[in-house]
Amino acid sequence: MKKSDPPPPPDATAFLNARLVDPASGKDEPGGLLVRAGMIADLGSHLRRNAPDGAAVIDCKGHVLCPGIIDMQVFTGEPGQEHRETLKTASQAAAAGGVTTMVVMPDTEPVIDQVALVDFIQRRARDNAAVNVHIMAAMTRGLKGHDMTEIGLLKRAGAIAFTNGKSSVANTRVMHNVLLYAKDFGALIAHHTEDPHLIDGAVMNAGEVATRLGLPAAHKAAETIVLERDVRLVEITGGRYHAATISCAESLAVIRTAKARKLPVTCGISVNHLTLNENDIGPYRTFFRLRPPLRAEEDRAAMVRGIAAGDIDVIVSSHDPQDADVKRHPFAEAADGAIGLETLLAAALRVHHSGEVGLIPLLKALTSNPAKLLGLAAGRLQKGAPADVIVVDLGLPWVVDKVQLKARSKNSPFDESKMQGRVLYTMVAGTLAYQYAGMDRS
């Protein structure tokens, strides 16, 4: 069947009347930005009002124009669990949320632990995805924590970093060897930190809430213990290490100490742990069942300070689509995980609107910091950088409606939440991947 081709994109696109915010350089000034051939061709105050001839014009109406978000932790269901999410549906949610690059995790069926599977994801993403897709490959075969994967070959095939997915490597020798071996290839190891024995059977953070609810719970030290071990291993191996999602004050202290000692250690946090706490679980709401579990308010507040101070490097959505079949259960029997690509920026802006985190440090953790960690050219407003940019109305109020979210699974902890701030345009490599259509009041 022959379809008529879409009209060729204009030679150039000019974003006029924008507030240019570049977290990498810290610049925040009025201006415009010109995109040509998928790259940022020019930017600055001289482009505030005037577009070059022939360029398509987008009037930003004074709103923020900044680099697109680079989300370092996205779970999809492709391959193997396509009913939960495909690369295509995830990328549509990403585009609507201002995420121009998503790093997909290897926790699929089969696990992404071989070159052929990296190749498969790349091809599927090329053909179907609305945003850039990179792959974090498994660092142990089948994510089982025993045998190292072909880190060198996987990296050459395009794997951007290595992880053990949703689980920690319990065997210290394996972790040691992975860090040591990965170092020779300059590969980044992003590790989930939860001691598997301490969290065995646990579904919540230990504390008053879990005690009241009568739910099996694990102490937050389960996270810090693994992190402390890993930092010690980094010290003796020199491997590049990223704690994927920390969630408590004690872990942050470990990170601070490691950084002060100039170890190649960084860390991330999921937006959920930045904006929600264990009380949100309320009457056993399974959409708030996460890994790591939501912590106490003191810990959440410490995480916000960690972002403000720049001690936490990266904010991720930890987008983890789960369908009703695995969520409509008693809390202890439900699956972990929450979707978050589309609400990532709006949720993160909560800690900005509350006055706790400046716009630049917040956007840094969403754009330039992950770019730097992953060695990507995107994540900054700079001539010659990929034209992965977004326009954001920081003040636009909206209410999350799961029906309208683009993700295939609807397990959002922010459903019915009030948000302030919304993406108006998402451009990926010079092509508009999303344009806000206004409020749907149906």
Add this chain to the structure above:
Amino acid sequence: MTSAIHPASFVRRHLLTCEGLKAGEINALLDLADKAADGNRQVIKKRDVLRGRTLINLFFEASTRTQSSFELAGKRLSADVMNMNVSTSSVTKGETLIDTAMTLNAMRPDILVVRHHAAGAVELLAQKVDCSVINAGDGAHQHPTQALLDALTIRRAKGRIAGLTVAICGDILHSRVARSNINVLNIMGARVRVVAPSTLLPAHTDRLGAEVYTDMNAGLEDADIVMMLRLQKERMQGSYVPSTREYFHFFGLDHEKLARAKPDALIMHPGPMNRGVEIASTIADHSRSVIREQVEMGVAVRMAVLEAMARQLPNH
């Protein structure tokens, strides 16, 4: 005995948790239960409060005592009682819960009595059905009628609950009985202690309104009530205590430890007992043991709850 409060002051559609109950509501139920207890000692025990109503006992977890107690309570109030024991091993867990709820709902019961091994499961089910739901135990969360029958037993034996010191001893971590009792006893003005090894205590038990003791002798000092819990071996996923021998040595109720409590202290146990594990056999049969009365009050309290709920049921 507490002055009579109008029995209709328990006005709830479901009984899912003891958290948030009011003293007036509890007293109202206990007053009703007192009457039921008297009635249960008569030759003709049956009344027609629930005539024409259907009560379903839906048990996802094995239970002899609670299920038969609810069954008898329902029958003494003239309800049609059906027992459903859902074997959890043969089915996929949660899907069955909601499916079963919808299926049963279609059969139009008036009251569902539910026990489930997962905390919160009964609440989840209550959201899906149109009838009244009574929680007969959900995981380590709540077992409201147990706490009410304990309160009734205490009130009948001591004439009051307020001001008494109650020591709850044993596996607090996995115990819904402990949580429900901590709630009810606090609401009724008792002073609650919990006594357990640290491995069997959940985090921040103190914030639920209990003083925490890891030394049983200290925990029983001057107690009015010694409430023992079953060491629920089947729920142990790890090594919480090294051996039953060591557990009995430090946390089993024997004459020596009991001597720390007040001379007229009552001995309670929700059953079923592990003689020689958490309680010495001679203590279980002690003159101050009210363990058998607890069972009797169990039927009375469940009748009271059913009766109070019957007043809320739609009549058309």
